[in-house]
Amino acid sequence: MRWLRFLIGLLIALTLHSLLDSFFPNALAFFNPYVILIVYYSMGGNLVGAIFAGIAAGLVQDAYSGAIFGLHAFSLTVCAYAVAYVNSRLVLRGTLAFGACLIGAVIINELVIFVLVNILLKQRIEMFEQGMVVKTIFTCLFGMLVYQLLTLFLREEPIDATRRQTAW
């Protein structure tokens, strides 16, 4: 069921990607729908599932963007693993916790891409810091809104009971 949800989410993210590419070509510089999807999925705390979700979402993003094939798959897999790892240790519930995970995920994603582009293409991403800040803010805001809507209409699956409760 969770995979089906992920697949639907992936299709929605791709739809959003296509829409934005068609009508607002620079909009994807401001937020990344795939990161939102990955964080939402990985907050379940399933590390293996998070890895495959990151690969799938990243490859789709790579296929429909001009980046090196595998670049976003790599970065999103790292993000997904990191978020899932944190969530396997802590019980993070609610919109604020989701927002915090998103911020961390976007920053990791951008840093990984920055490093990989430097290594593989020997190129520097211009205005990297500004771009990262803007993308973090907008992705976080949009993602929290989406999360709020999803929690209104969909019931989240129970999170692993072995994890410890936190103060979030």
Next chain:
Amino acid sequence: MAVPVDVIPRRPTLLFIVVLSLLFILMSLSSRTRYLGETRTMFERTVMTIFSPVPRAVNWIGQSASDMYHGYLDMRHSVDENVQLHQKVIQLTTENLKLRQSEGDLKRLRGLLGYSEQFTMPTTMAQAVMLDTSSRFKSIIIDRGSSAGIQVNDAVANASGLIGRVILTTKDLSKVQLITDSNAAVGVLIERTRRQGVLRGDGGAGAQLLDIPSLADVQPGDNVQTAGIDGIYPKGIPVGTIVKAEKGQELFKNIAVRPSVDFSGIEEVIILHTRKIPGEVVRYTP
């Protein structure tokens, strides 16, 4: 058969490292093919093919929405254009009517002007503002009065012929008695035979020619014009056409005259400032 939970590690660090390594190799290959000019690998093509319906559907929806929007805009534009064209048609039709009216006015005024030029006395143009031809007393009101030099007993005519005489003036308006009024009398002559008589209005739409002897040569269709003998109307203005000439009971004929002017459609008129015969001359007795 369900896979035991213990088989799948809770923290699959090894799996994570393997995946990242594979992805790194994939990226390296991809970046190498880029340098060779092949922008898409087979794997990339496969992923694109699997998910291609999504961008195609989005593109189709976007295109359809765009077409609908532009179609709607075109329709709105056409509606606006249609309204503007309708207004233009109304405006041009109105303008056309005005021009037709002006053309008619021009012809009529040219006729009047040419007609007035044949008179040696001063003339004034005026516009009929009221027509009272329904009662027995036939009159019209014109928009020129004493301030324009109009006096009582000035003759009034238009391009068709004699209308009547001024019987009352104010500063800005004048009243004209029509020749069809039962109290109006005009000294006239029959154009063909030069026989003179007196034309008197019958109170209706016509007039009667009086004082024409029974033996005189008068025929229907003869034209009648002013004789210039009454001290009011100058000589030679068309008055009307004889429509009936019968032998009367006494010495004179009964002659009906149809005025040459259509009194129901009078617009512009010419006031002829005729030289009046002084009263003492009229009253002179040797």
